[in-house]
Amino acid sequence: MVPHYQSWSHSSHREWAHCNDCHVPQDNIISKYAFKAADGLYHSTVFTLRNEPQVILARNASKGVIMENCVRCHTQLNTEFVKTGMISYSQASKGEGKACWDCHRDVPHTTLRNLSSSPNAVAPLPESPVPTWLKEMIKK
Numbered sequence: 001m002v003p004h005y006q007s008w009s010h011s012s013h014r015e016w017a018h019c020n021d022c023h024v025p026q027d028n029i030i031s032k033y034a035f036k037a038a039d040g041l042y043h044s045t046v047f048t049l050r051n052e053p054q055v056i057l058a059r060n061a062s063k064g065v066i067m068e069n070c071v072r073c074h075t076q077l078n079t080e081f082v083k084t085g086m087i088s089y090s091q092a093s094k095g096e097g098k099a100c101w102d103c104h105r106d107v108p109h110t111t112l113r114n115l116s117s118s119p120n121a122v123a124p125l126p127e128s129p130v131p132t133w134l135k136e137m138i139k140k
Helices: 002-009 018-025 029-048 059-075 075-081 089-093 132-139
Strands: none
Touching: 018 059, 029 059, 059 089, 075 089
16 A cells, blocks of 8 residues: 555645545445445455455445545535536446546546555554553563
């Protein structure tokens, strides 16, 4: 995910949206955590089996969530200013219109071809999940 993180960190969305803002449903807490659980299970399986693809692409379920979140954040822009209206990803996949990224290819990530597309990219490591009290106990 480092190339994706790096490309996002140089994008216009960096100040306003983080991973879960775009990649997880925001309509209610149940759909949010159900999606995170299913997606997490998929990713855990892929990484456990060492079956990571060279090119990481969103699956259809993720594309639907991402597009819903584009529409959610940009409702006023789409309806009042450019008057494009809004469609769902399922409509776009049937050819009834375009998905947001058909025109906005490099937002908020640049086009990444493979894991080698951003050599020497650095992403921050997540904070340690080990609680402070346990770290203190280990030091003794």
